[in-house]
Amino acid sequence: MTILDRGLPSPGVSPDPMVLLTPRSLDEALHLLTAEGAAVLGGGVGHTLRRHDRHRRDPTSSGSSPERDAISQTSSDPPHKRDATSLVSVGSLPELRTILWSGEHVTIGAGVRLGEIEADERLVRTWPIVTEAAGSVATGRIRRLVTLGGNVAAGDDSHDLPVALAAAGAVLTVRSVSSTRTLRIGEVNDLGGDELIQDVRLPIPSGRAGSAYEKFLSRGVWEYACVNVGAVVRLDDAGAARRLSLAVGSVTGGPVVIDLADLRGSVAGGVLIDEVARRAAASTRPYGDVKGSAEYKTRMIAEFSRRAMTGAVRRAEETPRSGGEST
Template sequence: MRTFTYSAPATVDDAVAALSAAGPGAKFLAGGTTLYDLMKLGVEQPSTLVDVSRLAELATIAAGDDELVIGAGARMADVAADAVLRRDYPVLAESLWRAASQQLRNMATVAGNLLQRTRCPYFRETMFPCNKRDPGSGCAARGGVDRGQAVLGTSDACVATFPGDFPVALLALDAVVDVLSPRGERTVPIAGLHVEPGDTPQREHTLAPDELILRIRVPAPPAGRGSTYLKVRDRESYAFALAAAAVAVTIGPGGVVGECRIALGGVATRPWRAAEAERVVAGRRLTAETTREAGEAALAGARPGNDNGFKIELARRTVAEALRVAGERAAR
């Protein structure tokens, strides 16, 4: 690990100023569960760490009539255990408590979870070429072991899967994030935060290097909405998704679907909104046939590699089952 400088400002404004003054190579430090890991591997080599983990103003959780507001520094475990989230936003709570281990959830922050980097082994092992880590060097995952890689949103330059769960649930609920930089504050929709790799896989999101996430805001749920986060993985805990679905629906008279939101995890290079699948079920009853059609629509355009073609059928079934569970909850 290379040497670096460290500071722990007392306020958000001081933190943003400190990062700006430190110049290129400076990074914010929150829970550290991803950054420290990558520093030890030599993938991340920051010149300066600006610690925001102790800023109480970033750690709040507040539910109002119009929206839920989660501070960027709130710990995943605390947010998952919040009574309001468990009652009104189960898709969010489930996406958090199904992520990582309890020890990591006690440390990791929700904003850090939004920006965590891929678990692609070729990205994490510096002996292999990786366009995400070293632009222009190539993609060892193409032609390599790609069982865990993405089948949606891939490019010739990168097939790395986005690893997070919470951002997928936030995408299904049309959440936004407020960010701060020396230029002031702005709001970014979750739908516009992450980007597909294209020809520039080293660019993973639309934030500037000097922007700090302040809070996440989620619109209040409509009456009668049911939601769930279904995650399928090799083992029940401490494993990343092979396929996941965040679903939120409302059910009207006659069991007909009103509002429907579907997002996918574990199968794409970014949190993936399945808009066509939403249109498939809108105005229809959630029968086995309908949910199956939605699953097929959600995976339209998937491009499997050598070893991950099974993810397509797995994700179709995951979408169908998540729709069934969310529909049952909405109908109660």
């Protein structure tokens, strides 16, 4: 057991201690999470964020720094767990550190670091949208710390992995002492205080499939995305789209999956891509902030949706024809 300082206190204020718990197994971690005030600690980035945020809010603080800001932009703690009095460290548990391939799915443990996802050669081949999203987070140093589960569980609408995973149709396995259940990416804010994400499960693409991730930073690498988009497509041998999926982030409370069902069967070309971009812009209601006005973001949503879908179609077209693609 380790006692941590919960934050940098104001002058004359005693530090507020926090207990760090280091379970040896997933089952032990789940039991520890049943205690009042317990919260999950993955790679430790979210806890560091809170310490730096307190420092910045202190009138005597020396201010922020680029590295501090980068950490702030990769917070891994959901809002309902930010008043924790103890942290259950799960980022190194073997049960959460695997990437497993089965017949139709790949299952990525919640403790796998984004840097590991970015570099996994089989994931690069099968789900480039996921590896591109992982590789776009902050810097390499940060990606070696941030866990997949932490990036998803934060429930932040501008985080990278939730957008890519929503477009890919990923499912979360969520565990507590008493239950195991599945959630979609957009349901992550339904996590209970005694639950954690065990893994993320993705279907293994078949046929002429392609995916791509695009992210627009209006100011620089140290900030949240202004707009981020993930696209997935599967083509038949005639070049018609048999699957289309597009998710947009940084616009509202979570990834927005655009309804493209009626476009199935359309030829995957410029006309289809333009329509996907138009629908993405029309289906989202971005908020204005320091990164851009709502009108500006709407234009960027259309542009980066076009880029993402173009990239996904190009990759699908590069896949050899099968001689008979089913719908």
